[in-house]
Amino acid sequence: MTADFFEIGLDYNDSTRWYLGQPGTAEGKLLPGTFWNCAPWTDTRPLSVEIKKSGMPATFNHSGHSVYIVATETMSLLRNVIDPQVFQGIPVSIIDHAGDYEILNSLDCVDCVDEQHSEFRRWTAEDGRPERIGDYKMSLFRIDPDRARGHDLFRAKGWEIALICSEKVKRCLENAGVTGIRFKSIVYKE
Incomplete structure (x- = not known):
């Protein structure tokens, strides 16, 4: 049986929940795109995020630019289920909210894009983003489950904006x- 993997994304069907902005430093510098490059965060300055749209707090939040802000309780659950070395929890305060949250910074980057079953083109110099040349521009994203085997929470090399989890992590989060969030299967099935 082929293992299944899922892209974690925002639950668009829940219009009652809040929406968080981008995390930033105490000086007000926003950090878009900082937490999807599979690199450890070493800055010790406190981070905060504002509530962009009020509503019911969620335990797993997508705040744009592939940043996930997760309730500390849920992060603790993840640390008990998967290797805590493959991700980092960075404390973040939510302005005008008392709950404990962390930025989920995935450190595991896996070369697993299934090019045969994905639809994509690659960034070129003509796109005007020299730092992205060679990366994927996906319209249909699929991964190769054999190359992803043994990884539970990761990003795909060349398409790091996607946060991916195994069936084990999906079940754990659903059971909790x-x-x-929502889970979208990203393994090609014939």
């Missing part, structure tokens, strides 16, 4: 009643 985590709110704010």
Whole structure:
């Protein structure tokens, strides 16, 4: 049986929940795109995020630019289920909210894009983003489950904006009643 993997994304069907902005430093510098490059965060300055749209707090939040802000309780659950060395929890305060949250910074980057079953083109110099040349521009994203085997929470090399989890992590989060996210299967099935 082929292992299944899922892209974690925002639950668009829940219009009652809040929406968080980008994390930033105490000086007000926003950090878009900082937490999807599979690199450890070593800055010790406190980070905060504002509530962009009020509503019911969620335990797993997508705040744009592939940043996930997760309730500390849920992060602790993840640390008990998968190798805590493959991700980092960075404390973040939510302005005008008392709950404990962390930025989920995935450190595991896996070369697993299934090019045969994905639809994509690659960034070129003509796109005006020299730092992205050679990376994928996906319209249909699939991964090769054999190359992803043994990884539970990761990003795909060349398409790092996607946060991917194994069936084990999906079941764990669903059983815990985590709110704010949806899971989309990204393994090609004939």
